[in-house]
Amino acid sequence: MDEQDKHPGEEVKRLERFINDLVSLQALPALWSGGDPSQIAHILMDVLHRLLRLDLIYVELKGVSGEAPVEFARVAQSPVMASQVGEIGAELHRLLGDDPQKWPSHARRGFEDRDMSVVPLRLGLHGEIGTIVAGAERADFPEVTEGLLLRVAANQAVLSLHEARLLSEQKRLANELDRRIAQRTAELAAANEQLKLQVGLLQLIPVAAWTIQPDGTPDLINQNWLEYTGQSVDYLLSEPEAWMAAVHPDDREVASTSFWNGVRSGRDFAMETRFRRVQDGAYRWHLNRAVALRDADGKIVKFVGTSTDIDDLKQAQEALRNTQAEMATMARAMTVGELTASIAHEVNQPLSGIITNASTCLRMLDADPPNIEGALETARRTIRDGNRASEIIARLRALFSRRLATTEPVDLNEAAKEVIALLLSKLQRDGVILVCELADDLPLVAGDRVQLQQVIMNMLQNASDAMIDLKERSRQLLIQTRRDEADNVRLTVQDNGIGLGPQAASKLFDAFYTTKNGGMGIGLSVSRWIVENHQGRIWAQPNDGPGATFSFSIPCRPAQLASGG
Amino acid sequence: MDKRSLVSIVDDDESVRESLPDLLREFGFEARSFKSGEEFLASSYLERTKCLILDIAMPGMTGFDVQRELKTRNRPIPVVFITAQRDEDAWSRPLKEKAVACLLKPFSDTALLHAIRTAFGTE
Numbered sequence: 116m117d118e119q120d121k122h123p124g125e126e127v128k129r130l131e132r133f134i135n136d137l138v139s140l141q142a143l144p145a146l147w148s149g150g151d152p153s154q155i156a157h158i159l160m161d162v163l164h165r166l167l168r169l170d171l172i173y174v175e176l177k178g179v180s181g182e183a184p185v186e187f188a189r190v191a192q193s194p195v196m197a198s199q200v201g202e203i204g205a206e207l208h209r210l211l212g213d214d215p216q217k218w219p220s221h222a223r224r225g226f227e228d229r230d231m232s233v234v235p236l237r238l239g240l241h242g243e244i245g246t247i248v249a250g251a252e253r254a255d256f257p258e259v260t261e262g263l264l265l266r267v268a269a270n271q272a273v274l275s276l277h278e279a280r281l282l283s284e285q286k287r288l289a290n291e292l293d294r295r296i297a298q299r300t301a302e303l304a305a306a307n308e309q310l311k312l313q314v315g316l317l318q319l320i321p322v323a324a325w326t327i328q329p330d331g332t333p334d335l336i337n338q339n340w341l342e343y344t345g346q347s348v349d350y351l352l353s354e355p356e357a358w359m360a361a362v363h364p365d366d367r368e369v370a371s372t373s374f375w376n377g378v379r380s381g382r383d384f385a386m387e388t389r390f391r392r393v394q395d396g397a398y399r400w401h402l403n404r405a406v407a408l409r410d411a412d413g414k415i416v417k418f419v420g421t422s423t424d425i426d427d428l429k430q431a432q433e434a435l436r437n438t439q440a441e442m443a444t445m446a447r448a449m450t451v452g453e454l455t456a457s458i459a460h461e462v463n464q465p466l467s468g469i470i471t472n473a474s475t476c477l478r479m480l481d482a483d484p485p486n487i488e489g490a491l492e493t494a495r496r497t498i499r500d501g502n503r504a505s506e507i508i509a510r511l512r513a514l515f516s517r518r519l520a521t522t523e524p525v526d527l528n529e530a531a532k533e534v535i536a537l538l539l540s541k542l543q544r545d546g547v548i549l550v551c552e553l554a555d556d557l558p559l560v561a562g563d564r565v566q567l568q569q570v571i572m573n574m575l576q577n578a579s580d581a582m583i584d585l586k587e588r589s590r591q592l593l594i595q596t597r598r599d600e601a602d603n604v605r606l607t608v609q610d611n612g613i614g615l616g617p618q619a620a621s622k623l624f625d626a627f628y629t630t631k632n633g634g635m636g637i638g639l640s641v642s643r644w645i646v647e648n649h650q651g652r653i654w655a656q657p658n659d660g661p662g663a664t665f666s667f668s669i670p671c672r673p674a675q676l677a678s679g680g
Numbered sequence: 681m682d683k684r685s686l687v688s689i690v691d692d693d694e695s696v697r698e699s700l701p702d703l704l705r706e707f708g709f710e711a712r713s714f715k716s717g718e719e720f721l722a723s724s725y726l727e728r729t730k731c732l733i734l735d736i737a738m739p740g741m742t743g744f745d746v747q748r749e750l751k752t753r754n755r756p757i758p759v760v761f762i763t764a765q766r767d768e769d770a771w772s773r774p775l776k777e778k779a780v781a782c783l784l785k786p787f788s789d790t791a792l793l794h795a796i797r798t799a800f801g802t803e
């Protein structure tokens with residue numbers, strides 16, 4: 116070392132400065148501790164600038180986990196504007212090569228119209244942390260001590276940057292964790308809010324609502340129910356059928372059966388029961404519906420249900436039924452006019468017998484000698500015909516008076532024959548050929564004889580009306596009774612009249628639907644009402660040929676009616 | 681009027697078929713009753729019948745059908761219609777069909793006797 120030989124005093128001072136500088140560098144980690152990479156870079160640049168009188172210092176820190184690299188730079192004494200840092204980095208890459216790994220350990224290059232000695236240093240064994248470039252215009256840069264200081268500073272920085280990276284990673288993880296916790300907490304809070312809302316809804320919806328466990332035990336019962344029945348939650352949960360105390364005593368057996376059948380079936384179920392309203396002690400009809408909730412495996416989790424007060428609806432239905440009954444009476448009344456002649460016919464027949472017999476009787480008694488035996492016989496016949504007339508009048512009274520439906524065993528053949536007798540003369544006047552095919556072995560049905568006769572009469576009159584305009588062929592009416600495959604008694608009336616329009620068939624049985632002038636269209640709707648009250652059905656179908664066929668069928672022994680009779 | 685003349689009755693109503701013959705016999709006629717026009721037309725009494733008491737409304741052949749059939753067969757028996765029906769047909773049609781009379785059930789014995797006498801042309 117020539118310089119050292121020439122100026123021993125200078126050399127000592129330089130070494131002293133070098134040692135001081137080394138000591139300062141040793142203190143850096145303490146200064147950096149806890150700082151982030153950018154603080155470390157700035158301090159590093161400050162210190163190197165001061166110690167080495169640099170004209171340029173550039174630090175590039177590689178990004179962690181895919182982030183972009185961060186660049187820092189100083190030129191002479193002044194800090195560099197952020198926008199210029201990138202330009203400096205780009206210039207260095209242009210001067211030294213694209214890959215910092217391959218940069219020379221020392222080079223002299225023209226940098227921004229000046230020559231400059233530049234020393235790149237890799238941070239980390241393979242530059243994985245980044246790169247430092249120190250530059251000075253001095254041609255002797257770096258002196259030996261300066262190179263040492265640079266390497267020591269770089270090593271110190273690597274340790275601290277590594278530590279900072281870990282710290283920052285930890286911080287990031289901690290932040291991420293915090294964020295996730297916060298997110299989850301928010302989600303839970305929202306879910307909880309939703310759950311509260313749902314439970315609240317169950318409590319507040321304007322029907323009684325409840326949930327039942329798969330075994331039928333009550334689970335949750337809403338406020339509406341509690342207020343309606345006056346039952347407490349504790350009471351309701353005390354035993355599975357505690358709720359039954361609110362059911363009308365007459366409905367309990369059916370309710371219990373329906374309920375347990377529903378629960379055991381594992382399907383949605385519904386039942387109607389009367390519940391006692393605690394407010395006024397009134398039993399009111401409720402529609403109870405339950406839906407089975409299942410988990411992903413199809414196992415029932417619980418039943419959710421509601422009990423809706425349908426009492427007003429029921430009453431409206433009842434009122435409607437009464438109206439229909441009145442309409443039925445009205446329909447009867449409407450046929451009165453048409454049937455006056457038939458009634459007269461029916462009544463005048465026996466009256467005729469009575470008068471003839473009585474006249475004969477008088478003549479026999481008046482004879483000389485009186486024919487006592489003949490007179491007795493004619494008197495007997497008079498009484499018999501009188502009774503017959505009385506029966507006919509009673510039957511007509513029943514037919515045209517409003518009364519409640521009665522249930523009795525009815526021979527549909529006999530019932531049909533009576534109606535035919537009433538209508539016969541009218542049918543004949545209308546030129547209708549009536550053919551009767553009544554089954555011999557027809558079983559009895561349970562029902563209201565007069566109501567069923569009304570249906571038959573309606574069918575016959577409709578059939579007759581349908582043929583009124585027939586000119587080109589004879590008017591043929593066929594009435595049949597038979598027992599069908601499903602053990603129903605079926606009565607069929609077939610005509611060869613105008614037939615059914617395509618859209619008429621569906622509307623035929625609706626009230627006030629009619630194709631007839633002057634008719635109110637009540638007949639068929641009343642007929643349907645009557646037949647359905649007998650658990651039967653009524654229908655119409657077009658014939659293969661001209662005309663239509665109307666039929667109704669009634670079970671031989673409808674259970675409900677049969678038990679009453 | 682021949683007291684032994686045969687008066688036939690056609691009516692689907694049993695009480696008429698039972699009571700009228702006795703009354704007619706009280707009047708001094710021979711009487712036979714039939715429950716349908718078909719039965720009467722097929723019987724041997726047709727030839728001997730001098731007067732026919734005929735119900736209008738019956739299943740099968742009506743009274744008018746029977747009267748028409750008699751005309752077709754060229755058997756002009758005088759007809760007294762009887763009916764329980766009280767509509768216009770009961771009045772107008774028998775007259776149009778040249779019936780002797782039409783009696784509305786119930787009718788009196790004297791009204792019947794009057795009608796039969798008219799049929800025999802004795803009144």
